[in-house]
Amino acid sequence: xxxxxxxxxxxxxxxxxxxxxxxxxxxxxxxxxxxxxxxxxxxxxxxxxxxxxxxxxxxxxxxxxxxxxxxxxxxxxxxxxxxxxxxxxxxxxxxxxxxx
Amino acid sequence: xxxxxxxxxxxxxxxxxxxxxxxxxxxxxxxxxxxxxxxxxxxxxxxxxxxxxxxxxxxxxxxxxxxxxxxxxxxxxxxxxxxxxxxxxxxxxxx
Numbered sequence: 001x002x003x004x005x006x007x008x009x010x011x012x013x014x015x016x017x018x019x020x021x022x023x024x025x026x027x028x029x030x031x032x033x034x035x036x037x038x039x040x041x042x043x044x045x046x047x048x049x050x051x052x053x054x055x056x057x058x059x060x061x062x063x064x065x066x067x068x069x070x071x072x073x074x075x076x077x078x079x080x081x082x083x084x085x086x087x088x089x090x091x092x093x094x095x096x097x098x099x100x
Numbered sequence: 101x102x103x104x105x106x107x108x109x110x111x112x113x114x115x116x117x118x119x120x121x122x123x124x125x126x127x128x129x130x131x132x133x134x135x136x137x138x139x140x141x142x143x144x145x146x147x148x149x150x151x152x153x154x155x156x157x158x159x160x161x162x163x164x165x166x167x168x169x170x171x172x173x174x175x176x177x178x179x180x181x182x183x184x185x186x187x188x189x190x191x192x193x194x195x
Contacts, residue, residue, distance in 0.1 A: 012107040012148060019111045019141060023118040026137060032129055035121075039133050043140040046111075050144040057151055063159065067147065070163050074143060077170030081136060084177040085129050091182070094127070 004056045011053030018046030031097040032089050040078040047074055104152035108145045115141035132176050139169030 025038025051071040055064040118141075121134040143162045150158035 009104075012104070015144065016107055016110045016114075019114040019144070020117075022137065022140075023114040026118045026121050026133060032127060032133075035130060035133055039137055039140075043137060047140055047144050050107075050111075050147050054147050054151055063156065066159055066163065070143065070147070070159070070166050073163070073166040073170065074140060077166065077173065078136070078140070080170065081173030081177070084174065084182065085133070088177050088182040089127075089129065 008053040008056035011049045011056065015046040015049035015053070018042050018049065022046065032094060033086060033096050036082050036086055040082040044075055044078055047071060102152055104148060108148040108152065111141050111144050111148070115145075128181055129176075132173065132181075136169060136173060139165060139172070143169075 019042075022038055022042035025042060026035055029035045029038055048071055051067045054067050058064050058067070115138055118134050118137040121137075122131045125131045125134065143165050146158050146162035146165065150156060150162070
């Protein structure tokens, strides 16, 4: 087992806490704005770690470029959807959560 | 089986845990957020499986998944949840 494989496996393992954090945030945060925050940040960082680990373990550089494109597509998608949902929620006059 | 499958299993558990929000979520957008969690987690699981099972075509599946997740959310907000004037006309109770 080479060093890059070891580093890639470490990154895959490091991605798991971010996914768990995203799911816990989605379950426990009080309103839609904070849930957007949990989902679009933590999960994309976890996916970035998975992509980085896969790039380290991939054998051809073209596969690495494709993996980077996938991460870019997911980042763009989550950014756009976060803006659209927050904007629609504001138009519906859903008030942001405040510390009671 | 090889040990690359363990991270995929843990990510799958976290995604299934997030699906509880579909049952509870007060607004429709909360439920769609759980669907987006499924999109992100599904892409990660597919990438790990492509490594673990030596199937490079799964990377293409993950790419399609990522692109479809974007389209899903945009269509949901533009056609369903965003324009609630239409929705009020249709007497939709789902906030």
